[in-house]
Amino acid sequence: MKLVINTKAILWVAFFTALTSPILVSAAPPDATAGKLKAQTCFACHGENGISISSDIPNLAAQPPLSITYQLIQFRGQQRKGGAMEALAASLSDQDMRDIAAYYSALPAPPAKPGDVDKIAKGQQIASTQYCNSCHGSQLQGQKHIARLSGQSPEYIITQLKNIRSGARIDMDGTMGSAARGLSDQDIEALAAYAASLN
Ligand code: HEC
Ligand code: HEC
Structure with missing residues (x-):
């Protein structure tokens, strides 16, 4: 493996x-x-x-x-x-x-989306403990070959995280697969709400 x-x-x-x-x-x-x-x-x-x-x-x-x-x-x-x-x-x-x-x-970033306050707070906590920011940036704005998550559609993020977790979507070097593997469905929903709430 x-x-x-x-x-x-x-x-x-x-x-x-x-x-x-x-x-x-x-x-x-x-x-x-x-x-x-x-x-x-x-x-x-x-x-x-x-x-x-x-x-x-x-x-x-x-x-x-x-x-x-x-x-x-x-x-x-x-x-x-x-x-x-x-x-x-x-x-x-x-x-x-x-x-x-x-x-x-070069286009202006998507606007922040309001969401469930508790979910967003939980998502922020998971993003910090799981080091999502270390790759996706402090505001999840993305960098280099790593996607911007801030202002992204939460539904889209949920689908992608589940697909990456299951292996249905392969990732280029395995790092994102490792990051997604330990996430529960609730974690994923919270992370998506948090990312969407950022600008
Ligand atoms: C019919 C609608 C449709 C059209 C037209 C379309 N896309 Fe997409 N695009 C999608 C969908 C749906 C996804 C998400 C696919 C998935 O589920 O993984 C996507 C995903 C993407 C992604 C991945 C983004 C990410 O964050 O990973 C890029 C980049 C992209 N499209 C670029 C383009 C470009 C460039 C064009 C024009 C040449 C284009 N798309 C035309 C529907 C479309
Ligand atoms: C070690 C670096 C790294 C870490 C840590 C990391 N990611 Fe990623 N992430 C990536 C890379 C690289 C990709 C692109 C994968 C590919 O398509 O090959 C990606 C892709 C994604 C995507 C798909 C985005 C899109 O537009 O399609 C989502 C969603 C995502 N990451 C969320 C997260 C979350 C949430 C965390 C924390 C639990 C996290 N990532 C931690 C590197 C990382």
Whole structure:
């Protein structure tokens, strides 16, 4: 088991290094204006402002660009499946992904969502004891390849955490799988309410 995870991690690192290294690929810098044009087909679900049209679709506004790019690569490679995203990502080039990520990441963050005060307080406590902040940022705003959770739809977060916990959604290096494994359904609901309540 350990060996499998390590091999996967090494493959991801190698793949990502190749993708981002200017020596190996002569990539143009990410272009948010081009990204907006390329994202027209995405607006129907994720919104032109990066705020999605329904609670089962993630907000993309202010997501770290690397996180958006990583997830699109996983959909294109069919390592991650969900919604119609595998089909939608299939025709995107690496440059398309970087441009679209530049567009969405530069948009204003989604507004904080009010929720059950006790649930939110419990979620904050779990986030601190489980070190969610150490990877997702002090305000769960995301960083590098790690998703923004603040202002995200709670329904979406609940679904993803359950899928990551069960292994239905694989994660690139196994770290998020380990983080989700010990969470109960109640923990997950509290964490989702807490994350959604942040801006
Ligand atoms: C028909 C609706 C629909 C359209 C159109 C659509 N998406 Fe999605 N997208 C979804 C759904 C639903 C999910 C969540 C999938 C899941 O359940 O894991 C998602 C997930 C994502 C994610 C993962 C976000 C995260 O936080 O992990 C990214 C990135 C994304 N979409 C980008 C795009 C881009 C770029 C386009 C346009 C090329 C696009 N989507 C078009 C419905 C859509
Ligand atoms: C060691 C670093 C690390 C820790 C700790 C961690 N995460 Fe993550 N998290 C990640 C990474 C990396 C991903 C992206 C996984 C992938 O798709 O490959 C992720 C993805 C997620 C997602 C999916 C987001 C989306 O937009 O689809 C959620 C939800 C999430 N984490 C919640 C949490 C919560 C809640 C905690 C604390 C219990 C936590 N994470 C702890 C690294 C971490």
